[in-house]
Amino acid sequence: MDLKTLGWDLYKKSLPENIDEKNIARVAVENRGGYLLYNKDGELTGMVQGKFMRSAKDETDYPKVGDWVVVEKLQGEAKAIIKSILPRKSKISRKRAGEDVAEQIIAANIDIVFIVQGLDGDFNISRLERYVAMSKEGGCEPVIILNKADLSPDPKAKLEEVSQKISGIKIFLVSAQNGQGVEDVRNLIQEGLSVVFVGSSGVGKSTLVNALLGIDLQKTQEVRLDDSRGRHTTTKRELLLLPSGGILIDTPGMRELGLWASQDALGEAFDDIEIFAAVLKALQEGKIDQQRYDSFIKLSGSLNHFKAKKEKNSAQAQKRSKRGLIKKPEFTKK
Numbered sequence: 206m207d208l209k210t211l212g213w214d215l216y217k218k219s220l221p222e223n224i225d226e227k228n229i230a231r232v233a234v235e236n237r238g239g240y241l242l243y244n245k246d247g248e249l250t251g252m253v254q255g256k257f258m259r260s261a262k263d264e265t266d267y268p269k270v271g272d273w274v275v276v277e278k279l280q281g282e283a284k285a286i287i288k289s290i291l292p293r294k295s296k297i298s299r300k301r302a303g304e305d306v307a308e309q310i311i312a313a314n315i316d317i318v319f320i321v322q323g324l325d326g327d328f329n330i331s332r333l334e335r336y337v338a339m340s341k342e343g344g345c346e347p348v349i350i351l352n353k354a355d356l357s358p359d360p361k362a363k364l365e366e367v368s369q370k371i372s373g374i375k376i377f378l379v380s381a382q383n384g385q386g387v388e389d390v391r392n393l394i395q396e397g398l399s400v401v402f403v404g405s406s407g408v409g410k411s412t413l414v415n416a417l418l419g420i421d422l423q424k425t426q427e428v429r430l431d432d433s434r435g436r437h438t439t440t441k442r443e444l445l446l447l448p449s450g451g452i453l454i455d456t457p458g459m460r461e462l463g464l465w466a467s468q469d470a471l472g473e474a475f476d477d478i479e480i481f482a483a484v485l486k487a488l489q490e491g492k493i494d495q496q497r498y499d500s501f502i503k504l505s506g507s508l509n510h511f512k513a514k515k516e517k518n519s520a521q522a523q524k525r526s527k528r529g530l531i532k533k534p535e536f537t538k539k
């Protein structure tokens with residue numbers, strides 16, 4: 206495998222000056238306490254130099270999947286010491302809300318982030334928007350994949366719904382299982398481009414990666430029937446090479462990755478408030494008629510229900526905010 210196959214030629218354009226290519230490698234897998242690296246000679250086991258431990262201010266100063274690193278090879282062994290990380294031209298990361306903002310890098314030096322959702326029970330537009338925001342923030346191009354098109358009674362309507370809400374990015378209808386749309390995705394992954402697949406467990410990231418590779422390399426597993434949730438089959442982020450020249454990174458479903466879980470769970474827990482807030486905003490803006498709204502509340506007897514729920518949620522929110530999980534929203538008086 207040469208450096209070009211690993212995406213070096215495109216990456217190096219982001220560097221201010223030429224660097225010696227002799228001791229360059231790319232991080233393919235991050236294991237507990239060690240790394241799998243790819244370089245022009247093949248695979249190496251990598252360990253970080255002691256200075257990382259001494260000078261790293263946080264997790265992001267350690268090598269991540271997709272990073273380009275400078276190594277020192279150990280004589281006669283397929284092992285290397287990682288001496289430094291080359292500047293990241295882009296990254297996709299999650300931030301944890303709280304007193305301090307802890308960043309977790311999912312992958313580095315990424316050109317395209319494929320945000321995968323399943324058109325079964327997983328579909329959720331506000332989650333898609335969060336992923337789009339986090340991709341752009343890290344300097345990557347987000348592309349949405351609505352997978353499991355074969356399971357949706359009207360996949361085109363879903364595509365339409367998403368494109369109305371989220372504009373300016375590519376959206377594909379795909380069935381990783383029967384092959385629909387897979388070719389379109391493959392065409393985007395041009396030679397030398399590095400792409401990552403993100404999304405909840407069970408949406409079909411690994412199935413799609415296998416379809417693109419043309420072999421069943423990544424393990425996949427059925428989702429639970431009752432709620433379409435996956436089983437966290439992929440357990441580590443891994444860099445794979447497409448025969449036609451792209452670099453793919455498969456990732457475990459979001460919940461599997463410690464820090465992310467709390468934020469995802471938080472978002473999901475407050476979905477009802479999000480909906481309620483949207484109704485109030487529409488009311489304020491005159492998009493919903495006040496009288497109609499009032500009669501709806503009366504007729505459905507929802508008022509008490511909302512009130513009870515609001516009180517319960519605000520008690521929970523207070524508890525959470527005390528524990529430093531979320532910041533209190535700031536309200537401005539008019």
Ligand SMILES: Nc1nc2c(ncn2[C@@H]2O[C@H](COP(=O)(O)OP(=O)(O)OP(=O)(O)O)[C@@H](O)[C@H]2O)c(=O)[nH]1
Nearest residue numbers: 381382407409410411412425426427437438439458
């Ligand atoms: N019907 C249908 N099923 C699919 C499709 N894509 C994936 N699946 C199924 O969905 C299940 C989960 O797929 P995986 O590829 O393991 O999902 P994943 O996103 O990699 O999940 P994690 O590794 O847990 O994050 C498997 O049973 C797949 O066969 C599709 O397009 N249509």
Ligand SMILES: [Mg+2]
Nearest residue numbers: 410411438439
């Ligand atoms: Mg997987």
